[in-house]
Amino acid sequence: MSELFERLRLPFEARLPEFTGATAWLNSEPLSSIGLRGKVVLVDFGTFTCINWIRTLPYVRGWATTYGESGLVTIGVQTPEFEIEHDVDLVRRALQAMHVEYPVAVDNDYAVWNAFANQYWPALYIADPEGHIRHHHFGEGGYDKSERVIRHLLRDAGAPDLPDAPAVHPEGIEAAADWHDVRSPETYVGVARSQSFASPGGAVFGQSNAYSAPPRLDLNEWALVGNWTIGREVGSANEPNSRIVYRFHARDLNLILTPPPEGVARFRVAIDGEPPGEGHGLDVDADGNGVVSESRLYQLVRQRGPIRDARFEIEFLDPGASALCFTFG
Numbered sequence: 031m032s033e034l035f036e037r038l039r040l041p042f043e044a045r046l047p048e049f050t051g052a053t054a055w056l057n058s059e060p061l062s063s064i065g066l067r068g069k070v071v072l073v074d075f076g077t078f079t080c081i082n083w084i085r086t087l088p089y090v091r092g093w094a095t096t097y098g099e100s101g102l103v104t105i106g107v108q109t110p111e112f113e114i115e116h117d118v119d120l121v122r123r124a125l126q127a128m129h130v131e132y133p134v135a136v137d138n139d140y141a142v143w144n145a146f147a148n149q150y151w152p153a154l155y156i157a158d159p160e161g162h163i164r165h166h167h168f169g170e171g172g173y174d175k176s177e178r179v180i181r182h183l184l185r186d187a188g189a190p191d192l193p194d195a196p197a198v199h200p201e202g203i204e205a206a207a208d209w210h211d212v213r214s215p216e217t218y219v220g221v222a223r224s225q226s227f228a229s230p231g232g233a234v235f236g237q238s239n240a241y242s243a244p245p246r247l248d249l250n251e252w253a254l255v256g257n258w259t260i261g262r263e264v265g266s267a268n269e270p271n272s273r274i275v276y277r278f279h280a281r282d283l284n285l286i287l288t289p290p291p292e293g294v295a296r297f298r299v300a301i302d303g304e305p306p307g308e309g310h311g312l313d314v315d316a317d318g319n320g321v322v323s324e325s326r327l328y329q330l331v332r333q334r335g336p337i338r339d340a341r342f343e344i345e346f347l348d349p350g351a352s353a354l355c356f357t358f359g
Contacts, residue, residue, distance in 0.1 A: 051141020058133030290350025
């Protein structure tokens with residue numbers, strides 16, 4: 031299909047909304063859709079603990095770097111899913127660690143999210159120089175089509191001699207999921223969205239309680255062991271050696287963790303009762319040891335070889351850490 035034919039088929043979806051509801055801006059002074067006229071604009075909704083958004087980052091960073099001088103303006107929108115993501119300093123540190131250098135609107139009040147009528151993390155919108163949204167993509171993937179749209183709109187705007195498309199090779203936690211072997215769903219620890227919780231007696235909201243695990247867990251069931259307080263979004267370990275166990279099926283197991291109010295918390299990970307060895311994630315060594323030092327997503331398992339159902343366990347050696355959500359890849 032020729033580039034001209036593809037260009038003519040791009041729909042006019044909506045006007046590019048304003049960003050006036052952003053509660054803060056990082057890496058830039060506040061931007062406006064009026065002030066962006068004449069530029070091709072890419073708007074990327076995410077939140078820094080979201081594994082699906084994290085796995086799109088290599089592509090968005092690549093486009094921002096490669097096409098910035100040709101007239102592309104990339105804007106990130108960080109709209110929080112969890113309470114911890116309202117902390118602007120935490121957002122700033124997380125994005126710096128992820129090498130996000132383009133402008134980012136902090137959207138704590140969901141004003142930008144609502145202006146776009148958005149419903150997804152991640153979500154990508156691309157607007158032409160006249161301020162019309164011409165393409166969108168929800169979730170991971172669609173990278174080739176999104177890049178073709180960017181290049182077509184830049185050419186339409188008169189950008190000469192576009193550079194070659196960036197070579198993107200995601201690594202570490204940014205690597206794409208092994209979708210053929212992901213059989214475990216996103217799983218929330220807090221009572222607001224919890225499912226498949228298997229500790230006998232169920233969850234007790236808002237107060238310390240002793241939990242135990244059943245003798246056997248079915249696939250995607252999980253349980254707490256030891257003394258925990260379960261809130262709306264989090265489960266907090268009240269005593270040393272408190273544990274979470276989860277029977278899962280995926281190459282990667284990730285968990286959003288927050289440290290104690292003061293200090294850090296050590297933890298140890300096991301798979302089927304043994305240290306993970308070569309199956310350890312980025313935030314764990316081969317013996318299963320790790321430290322919760324900041325609020326973020328931790329990659330705890332990356333299995334090598336054939337994937338099978340496995341019993342994951344994380345034991346917090348120090349009290350005070352909290353767990354929010356499991357994700358898989």
